[in-house]
Amino acid sequence: MSRLRLFQFAVVASVILLLEALCFAGFIDKVTMPPPHIIVRDFFRMILAGRYFGEIAKSLANVLLAFAAAYVFGVVSGTILHRYKTARDVLDPLFATYYAIPVFAFYPLFIVMFGLGDGPQLLIGFLLAVVAVIVTTLNGLDRLPSVLKKTARVNRLNPLQTALRITLPFCAPYLLTAAKLALAYAFIGVIGSEFIMARAGMGYEISYAYTNFDNATMYPLILLILLLSIAANSVLSHWERVLLARRGQK
Amino acid sequence: MVAAQVTLRGVTKVFPSGAVGGGVHALGPIDIEIRRGEFFAVVGPSGCGKSTLLELIAGLTAPTQGDIEFEGHAIKENVPDGIGVVFQEDACFSWLNVSENIEFGLRQKNIGAAEKARRAAAVIDMMGLRDFAETYPAQLSGGMRQRVCIARTIVAEPRLILLDEPFGALDQQTRLLMGDEMLRLWRETGATVFLITHALDEAAMLADRIVVMSARPGKAVDLVETGWPRERDSRIVEHEKFGAITSRLWKTLREESLKTMGRMGSGP
Numbered sequence: 001m002s003r004l005r006l007f008q009f010a011v012v013a014s015v016i017l018l019l020e021a022l023c024f025a026g027f028i029d030k031v032t033m034p035p036p037h038i039i040v041r042d043f044f045r046m047i048l049a050g051r052y053f054g055e056i057a058k059s060l061a062n063v064l065l066a067f068a069a070a071y072v073f074g075v076v077s078g079t080i081l082h083r084y085k086t087a088r089d090v091l092d093p094l095f096a097t098y099y100a101i102p103v104f105a106f107y108p109l110f111i112v113m114f115g116l117g118d119g120p121q122l123l124i125g126f127l128l129a130v131v132a133v134i135v136t137t138l139n140g141l142d143r144l145p146s147v148l149k150k151t152a153r154v155n156r157l158n159p160l161q162t163a164l165r166i167t168l169p170f171c172a173p174y175l176l177t178a179a180k181l182a183l184a185y186a187f188i189g190v191i192g193s194e195f196i197m198a199r200a201g202m203g204y205e206i207s208y209a210y211t212n213f214d215n216a217t218m219y220p221l222i223l224l225i226l227l228l229s230i231a232a233n234s235v236l237s238h239w240e241r242v243l244l245a246r247r248g249q250k
Numbered sequence: 251m252v253a254a255q256v257t258l259r260g261v262t263k264v265f266p267s268g269a270v271g272g273g274v275h276a277l278g279p280i281d282i283e284i285r286r287g288e289f290f291a292v293v294g295p296s297g298c299g300k301s302t303l304l305e306l307i308a309g310l311t312a313p314t315q316g317d318i319e320f321e322g323h324a325i326k327e328n329v330p331d332g333i334g335v336v337f338q339e340d341a342c343f344s345w346l347n348v349s350e351n352i353e354f355g356l357r358q359k360n361i362g363a364a365e366k367a368r369r370a371a372a373v374i375d376m377m378g379l380r381d382f383a384e385t386y387p388a389q390l391s392g393g394m395r396q397r398v399c400i401a402r403t404i405v406a407e408p409r410l411i412l413l414d415e416p417f418g419a420l421d422q423q424t425r426l427l428m429g430d431e432m433l434r435l436w437r438e439t440g441a442t443v444f445l446i447t448h449a450l451d452e453a454a455m456l457a458d459r460i461v462v463m464s465a466r467p468g469k470a471v472d473l474v475e476t477g478w479p480r481e482r483d484s485r486i487v488e489h490e491k492f493g494a495i496t497s498r499l500w501k502t503l504r505e506e507s508l509k510t511m512g513r514m515g516s517g518p
Binding site: 246 | 333337
């Protein structure tokens with residue numbers, strides 16, 4: 001294990017131990033939060049009992065759907081916008097201020113439009129993720145050196161071959177970054193909207209457990225969301241590191 | 251008399267500037283004939299349109315006026331088969347290793363996989379890259395990366411190799427060695443080489459003929475025949491004629507460079 005990894009592990013372990021100590025000493029009361037070891041125990045009980053598997057599957061399916069839609073739409077839109085400067089100039093102010101807009105504020109409108117089904121959650125996940133993908137795709141395409149475009153022409157590649165053999169591989173690290181952002185935003189959008197506009201899903205169950213003081217359900221579900229998002233992000237970050245290291249960029 | 255491989259007749263290039271009726275007259279009119287198998291160099295002051303000239307011959311841009319022919323066929327904004335280009339900037343594909351970068355030059359060739367591998371291996375050996383075949387460009391020096399780009403160009407066996415200041419980013423020692431390398435490749439491949447450079451000694455050492463271009467819009471103001479034997483290397487700089495050639499190049503170029511700087515020289 002590298003020195004850096006040891007430090008990272010030490011920081012996480014310290015936080016857990018601190019929480020454990022604060023719970024044990026009574027600074028954090030049991031109604032607010034059980035000690036970490038109890039959360040872990042409840043987590044394994046929940047998993048082994050197969051409780052909430054349906055809710056977990058539903059939430060993850062919606063996260064993946066929102067992520068996939070935002071990613072495909074974002075990459076395609078970014079690629080098209082890159083070719084049309086005027087359209088990009090028109091949309092640039094929107095992209096620059098987009099994340100200042102609280103998308104969740106529109107949830108009453110989405111409920112009126114789509115009801116209490118999965119539609120509004122998917123839409124919020126999609127809306128949160130898509131602009132990050134568009135902006136990151138544009139960033140990658142902007143950085144493609146003109147000498148590589150000339151090299152494509154010298155090698156007599158047609159536009160499709162240029163896109164597949166030069167533009168896409170060059171932009172791969174940016175597209176991975178876009179995937180990381182899209183996944184994180186899709187998680188936030190879907191799980192967050194389940195809290196306020198759903199009758200099922202992990203977010204809804206956490207909210208329901210919270211209103212019923214059911215810490216044995218709420219904290220293990222929060223832990224599960226934490227683990228899932230960290231695991232997905234770690235996989236994408238690993239690929240990103242491999243790509244960048246190969247290119248001498250990290 | 252050796253036949254002309256590339257012919258430029260009355261070629262001009264004007265870039266639109268955006269202003270109504272305006273434009274930047276970058277080049278010409280210029281007339282040049284490049285003979286098959288020769289090492290031809292172009293020197294000129296900064297901004298005189300040297301790289302534009304190369305892009306016109308490569309078919310990367312179209313002339314505003316005039317005709318350009320490669321082996322008797324007009325070049326019209328498409329890179330003809332048989333032309334390879336090495337740019338000054340690093341054009342290695344960072345996601346491919348050295349071997350894959352070089353094989354990329356054969357992608358559009360209608361030859362079998364075994365033949366591609368054989369030709370790539372031969373060029374890797376010729377360029378002294380055998381030990382780096384699996385290495386990625388990020389792990390190589392600037393000189394080595396440029397060597398990979400040259401290898402990727404020559405593996406396609408072009409009949410005309412266009413070099414746009416390929417050694418511009420390298421230190422003097424590496425430039426001399428790369429010059430030797432280029433002369434060796436020129437002899438071994440039998441291709442015509444067209445070199446754009448701002449280094450007079452490089453042009454005088456490498457080329458059979460050198461065109462000196464005027465300040466913008468670039469026109470051919472002098473043509474120098476070096477008369478070097480085909481078998482030569484960087485030691486040619488010790489030849490008594492070398493100083494006379496570089497002096498002649500500098501005399502013309504100094505006047506043109508001063509025009510570019512917006513003042514005529516009057517000193518010694």
